[in-house]
Amino acid sequence: MLTVILVKLITCVIVFAISLGVAAYATLWERKFSALLQDRVGPDRAGPKGLLQPLADGGKMFFKEEIIPNVSNKFLFILGPSLFMITALMTGTVIPWGKDFTTANGTTYSFQITDINIGVLYLLGVVSIGVYGIMIGGWASNNKYALLGAIRSSSQMISYEIAMGISVIALVITAGGTLSLREIVGQQDAGWANIVYQPLGFLIFFVCALAETNRAPFDLPECEAELVGGYHTEYSSMKLGLFLFAEYINMFISSAVMSAFYFGGYNFPFAQELYHAMGLQDGSIWISIIGFGAFFTKIVIFICVFMWIRWTLPRFRYDQLMNLGWKILLPLSLLNLAITVGVEFLRGNLHF
């Protein structure tokens, strides 16, 4: 019992550290990437090639003056960014980062913190709670710009959650009716990745993920031209840092979820042949590590796509955003669901 708790605790700490580390270096990569697209050099002063820039940024955030508006609710003002950060980190628990491996004395360890059989629903639940951080923070700022930003953000997130949920239902039907992330990834091991069966579903999910993470072109909650800084106008110091940082963690986790749902997670083409050629047995730790590497590569590619989109596309207008969510994505996802059910019924995978 005690060893189980200890192993789970270590897994938690590792996932936590990886999420934070990836998010920290994503901030640097974002600046480098935008520099690449705009034909600049980007930050290169802190450390070799600017590699220590995230540390410098973090240090700067900690030492900045902390301002809490006098008239606002102090407790809720602090609760806002904390809640946003917690919900961003909570989603990492159900993602299967690699295959299970067995040590020489026969104990099996998992690369996943917990495998609950309602994993997909858990993800949707945590995403739906994520709104509270922004709403509470925006309201407690006691500032019209912040309130407008918070309301924009939450209405945007609620609108896009619906299309996202319906595209996930289509995916679950294709995956054989399981809600466990481990099984969804596992069943892509033998056959094709889900993207082959769900191209439209993936497109909808991807657009919704962009909107849920408040990334450009959906970053209206912090639209500078209209709202100063949006929901974090009044925030300074590390509380602002938490808001900005949680966005990068959200980006990392949504990339991981997309790779797991649609691109086979830790599986990759000709994996069995490679393991066979290397002479690895089932349950070897090297298989887990190579699988984790493949998963991580997919995540990095997705993060790059996120950034590529941010530095290429201009921001939507607010009515365009709502029209896209309700009048295009929602009907499309319903159509996708209907087609999926029809096709799966004809293939004989659905039983009544």
Place this chain on the structure above:
Amino acid sequence: MLGYTITQWIFGILSFLAIMFALMVVFSRNPINSVLYLVLTFFCVAGHYLLMNAQFLAVVHIVVYSGAIMVLFLFVIMLMNLNENTEPQRTWLTKIIAGVAGGLLLVVLVGSLKGAEQLQLASYGASQIGLVKNLGKVLFSEFLFPFEIVSVLLLAALVGAIMIGKKEIK
């Protein structure tokens, strides 16, 4: 531990928190705080569902109530900018009426508790009906008709809300 199992401890703590947060909903002067305490109450109730092995109900409870309905509540309260200062002063008459109405509700609740000792309570964690698979099978075979009727009811409510929300009806 003191003769109780872990499940009983969790049940006790969750019940205490649920009742405490529910009381805070009523007693807090600021409407925003009320809404946030109500969200916490919902989380405690979802914890009870989990104890009863009703995973689907627990998650849907959080997604629907905490994630959607309470966010809309917050929306309305934030937009109306309700505060302690803007709360209207209540007269003695409204206070007496509220007391009588609350007392009547209490009588009804106590009356409904009278028959409770005859109820057969399912023991915690033993039932498998709350798992998504079993619940889906029951809903779409035995209770298909009521289930579909409920969805029509929801649709009617949606259409009604849109009709009321429209400025002019052509």
